[in-house]
Amino acid sequence: FEGGEGSGKSTQAAMLADRLKSFGIDVLLTREPGGSPAAEVIRHVLLSGVAKTLGAEAEAMLFAAAREDHVFNTIEPALARGQWVISDRFADSTRVYQGSLGQVDARMIRRLEKLTIGETRPEVTFILDLPAEQGLARANARRGNDKADRFESEALEFHQKLRDAYRQLAADEPFRCVLIDASAPRVSVGMAIWDVINRRFDPATAPLFVEGASP
Ligand code: Z5A
Numbered sequence: 001f002e003g004g005e006g007s008g009k010s011t012q013a014a015m016l017a018d019r020l021k022s023f024g025i026d027v028l029l030t031r032e033p034g035g036s037p038a039a040e041v042i043r044h045v046l047l048s049g050v051a052k053t054l055g056a057e058a059e060a061m062l063f064a065a066a067r068e069d070h071v072f073n074t075i076e077p078a079l080a081r082g083q084w085v086i087s088d089r090f091a092d093s094t095r096v097y098q099g100s101l102g103q104v105d106a107r108m109i110r111r112l113e114k115l116t117i118g119e120t121r122p123e124v125t126f127i128l129d130l131p132a133e134q135g136l137a138r139a140n141a142r143r144g145n146d147k148a149d150r151f152e153s154e155a156l157e158f159h160q161k162l163r164d165a166y167r168q169l170a171a172d173e174p175f176r177c178v179l180i181d182a183s184a185p186r187v188s189v190g191m192a193i194w195d196v197i198n199r200r201f202d203p204a205t206a207p208l209f210v211e212g213a214s215p
Contacts, residue, residue, distance in 0.1 A: 002092045002169075003128030004162045005152060006139030007182045008189060012128065013088045015190045016197065020084060026209035028078040031088035032066065036073040039066035049150035056102025063094050064112040071120050079120070082207075091117055092125060092169060092177075097151065100165035101158060124200060126193055127170050128182035132159035135182075 001009040010031075017029040033043040042062055045051055051059050067090075078085050091113050099109045136159060139152060170179040180192050197203060 001086070001088050001126050001128065002090070002096075002177075003126075003166060003182060004130070004132060004135045004159055006135035006137070006142070007128035007130055008138075008186065009088050009128055011186060012126070012182075012189055012193055013086050015186070016193055017086050019190075019194060020086075020197075020203055023203045023206065024208035025203055025206050026081075026083045028074070028083045028085045029088075030070070030074055030078075030085065032070060032090055032093065033063055034066065035070040035075070035087065038069045038073075042066035042069075047149040047151075049153075052150055056098050056104050057108065059102065060094055060098035060104045060109065060112060063098065064116045067091065067094075067116040071117055075120060082209075087122070090122060090125070092127075092166075096162060096165045096169065100168075101161055122176065124196065125173075125177045126196070127166050127177055127179050128189070129163065129167060129170075129179050130182040132156060132163055135159065 001013045003009055013029060013031075017027045020027045032039070033046055034040045042065055046059065046062055046066075051062055075085050075087070094112065095109055098104045099106060133156065136152075136156065143152070167179065170177040178193075178196050180189060182189055184192075
């Protein structure tokens with residue numbers, strides 16, 4: 001799942017995981033930055049903002065270091081066990097935040113991507129799309145009095161450009177990336193996502209996962 005701040009990624013990733021589990025599918029729900037113990041430490045560094053002064057290239061390398069650990073220690077073992085993996089953000093976030101917005105050279109982003117994920121690419125990426133004002137309002141309401149993190153505290157214009165960059169990504173890779181209207185109510189967004197999953201993966205025919213049984 002990809003998209004801007006407050007677009008509903010965590011909500012929809014969890015809803016999809018639950019729905020797949022109800023079909024007897026073994027699902028791993030994970031997130032970036034993070035998703036493995038070492039990557040969660042790097043997440044803390046990145047979101048605290050202490051790395052911001054190092055510049056966008058250094059941040060891109062830190063996100064890449066976290067991703068490499070996440071892929072190697074969490075995602076690949078899960079896929080090898082036959083689990084379906086759902087990630088709340090992945091490599092497109094680096095393309096968009098550090099690439100399009102941070103203006104890190106596209107060749108460097110591609111090289112980092114190759115080093116960190118290799119062939120472990122998502123079969124489908126849902127890009128949750130909604131006006132930046134709406135996403136920020138949702139995120140602010142959820143955060144309450146807590147302090148905004150490194151990226152939440154960027155100006156509205158930054159979040160508008162993010163939305164444009166994600167829409168461009170969806171246009172550039174129209175099969176892998178599915179643009180979803182995230183301004184709709186949660187249930188409707190979930191149905192649009194489920195429709196794509198059903199058509200592409202036919203979960204009803206997937207092998208059943210039995211808790212405790214060996215693979
Ligand atoms: N980052 C990067 O720069 N480079 C990278 O390579 C990677 C990440 C991997 C991670 O922040 C930050 O790191 C992120 C990009 C950067 N920066 N930002 N900003 P994070 O993981 O802490 O946060 P996030 O990824 O941006 O997600 P979020 O703010 O938590 O939002 P969300 O997951 O998209 O939304 P949500 O939590 O599901 O929903 C937000 C609220 O809206 C919540 O109260 C929901 O109940 C509500 N909601 C959800 N759906 C709806 C609908 N449909 N209607 C109404 N209300 C809704």
